[in-house]
Amino acid sequence: MSTVIPSDTLDARPLGRQDAKTLVLSALGGALEFYDFVIFAYFAKILGHLFFPPDTSDFVAQLQAFGIFAVAYLARPLGGIVMAHFGDRVGRKRMFTLSVFMMAIPTLLIGLLPTYASVGILAPILLTLLRLVQGLAIGGEIPGAWVFVAEHVPSNRVGMACASLTSGLTAGILIGSLVAAGLSSRLGDAAMHAYGWRIAFILGGVFGFFAVYLRRWLSETPVFARMRERKELSTEMPALVVLRDHLPATVLSMLITWLLTAAIVVVILMTPTLMQTAFHVDQARAFTAGSLAALALCFGCFFGGVLVDRIGRGPALLIGSVALAVTTYLLYLDLRSGATHLMPLYTLAGLSAGVTGVIPAILVSAFPPAIRFSGISLSYNVAYAFCGAATPLVVGFLARDAGGLGPAHYVGAVALVGVACGIYLMVTRRRFFTG
Template sequence: MRNLGKGDIKILALSSLGGTLEFYDFIIFVFFAEYISSNFFPANLSDFWKMFNTYGIFAAGYLARPIGGIVMAHFGDKFGRKNMFMLSILLMVIPTFCLAFVPNFQSIGFACIICLVLIRIFQGIAIGGELPGAWVFTFEHAQKHLKHTYLGILTAAVVGGILLGSLVFLIMNFLFSQNELFEWAWRVPFFLGGIFGIISVYLRKFLSETPIFEEMKKRGELEKFPLKEVIKRAKLGVLTSMLITWVLTGCIVVLILLLPSYIAQLLHISKVEQTYLQMLAIVVIASSCVVVGILSDKIGIFKTSLIFSICFLGVCLVFFNALYSLNPIFYVVCILYLLACFCAGIMNLCPSIMSEVFDASIKFSGLSFAYNIAYAISGGFTPQLAYFLHDIAIKNMDNILSLALGAYMLLIALISIVSAFLYLKCKIKTAR
């Protein structure tokens, strides 16, 4: 297996950079939600309803993901991966840049809320096409024995978008006072996101179409209605992809976005310490994605999945037992949490499995359809369910119900194992 050449590095760098910046643009909204709610809703509205409405608008981005994913994937399978790869980041850059300049409620009234909703819808459409497009583009460009390593690096970079958001949030709070942030400085991260995105759009111009798509085009093997073919001949692939997407959603939403605040609550640590812990967790889970990608190339997806899923199951059982004990020990909880994040590298099996269970002619449509529908569903109920189970756990620390949230993550590990066996079935079916 040869080392990465200049062409490989360019593909990985430009794909990863775009993924990082686009996910930053999509997620930075939630870091500055308090400042946005203060500027975009009437002053006489209660703080609860301001934040509730702001998070509702944030969720609109998730609901729009399937639309963008399915439409862009359709044209990606018909007219080329690169074109849609360019379009997705452009659709993200423009609304993000606009958010830095939209007047507040005092200036234009309810029109600013309409603008905010439209911005989130366009961002959702963009992210719906970006990640599946990036996975397909990278997979089809990669050398045969490095495909999953490529995907691991790309997924790690995308997760890095959350890390970038955390860093920017810390820097902004260091440079500006709370009054300045509420008045105008909250717009700076969106302005920077727009600038970085424009640079990424320019750099992506130097990428070439995937050789697999070019070969299919030359042979006249492109499907007229790719999604129709997905539903017709890849039902098992869709099911497998949806299940493994559920695993990815659980790892990101529960472990990275929610658990740091739960840990802070139970261990009585400050917001700053919580953010540092979250950033460290992101680094660990991103590193693990790369390790899982390398192992998938060396020993296969099935074996890698079983190893990491079983380890994830065991570590989560110990971690949640330690976290929701009557006297949680800080260092023990933090170490176990980071171990759980490392085992959560199973989330990289999502692009690895999905990239292999669909034929090349329907790969973009199949992957995007399954991923975005599953993410919209699982992403829609996971935060509320996790909070509900967390509440049960903290009220029952002296009995088995203290493992309520842990039981959900054990379910995630079991789903990962089931997905591995379904993947194996897909490969056997394809071989026939």
């Protein structure tokens, strides 16, 4: 079980200018990289028709596209574990820069791919391979980003720092939603199928290379530099140490990662497409509502992190989980009855999905510095591989049944897991590593 560093050793200094610079550059780079990863979801319907036989039904085409979207989640553990190994052994910053470069290349290439009409079955194969590379990259990016910012700021601001980074990542979702909405409204359906979708991916490649440039200005974390100077780096394989000595922290981290996947994958990424296919909402209106939800998510994540620093991890997780379940049900009940209040209810659901801003503070503090990157990467990416890969397929099927409330039932069930974890943290008063 994790222990806590004595209070007299805690770094309680105020945030400085260098801390702010690190948070801003990390969040901006993360936003640009996460745009590259999620833009696929917003064009799943179009990609499903362009990269598979033309006689495929809307439902099957969507399911196949979501399947390729999910493939990236299966690649995340491998990329995450390898990058985390070197992040714990040779430095956080090097892996932090490598991951964004690995994301930019395949995103650009997806925008240049030939479709099924040109090369037949080779089209979905190439699309799947490039999506796998994206999965390898994001597997190292997100855990590495949380560790990077947490080890730069005072220990009593870890919740806010991780939430700021998460807000930056979710801003990538907002950028993707805005690009999708803007292209859809300006070009129309025919032009979107012809070339509009390519613009979004090529733009993502450019974003990625800019993010690589931004990270040149960041420095190694003080925590890692201190461990290296004192020769406190792990001499064993970090992932093995995680499984051998920190199994309770690993299980807890996996469970709350499941909650994160429900909030992001279902509520934010899949719902705009499900609005169109299951509830027949106009594409432009669906993307606009998705943009509002993504914007609200950015603020929700930040508030979640501030809540962690104010009231603690357990209570913040409990409150966020309940809010996520309630607002998701309200949204889908409205969709089923005609989407009369779509904009405000989807915005509220997006704000509640900000429970994802609570989760990284728990993950970062659950493992000691020497194996922190590997601990987070292993638990987060393995859980995301299973839950993230299965969720689009499971929710895609559920959307056809239960009167359209299937996705809400799924989110509600996973939110109960979050409630249980929050109660566990409060009742056991589980202690965490802080430095």
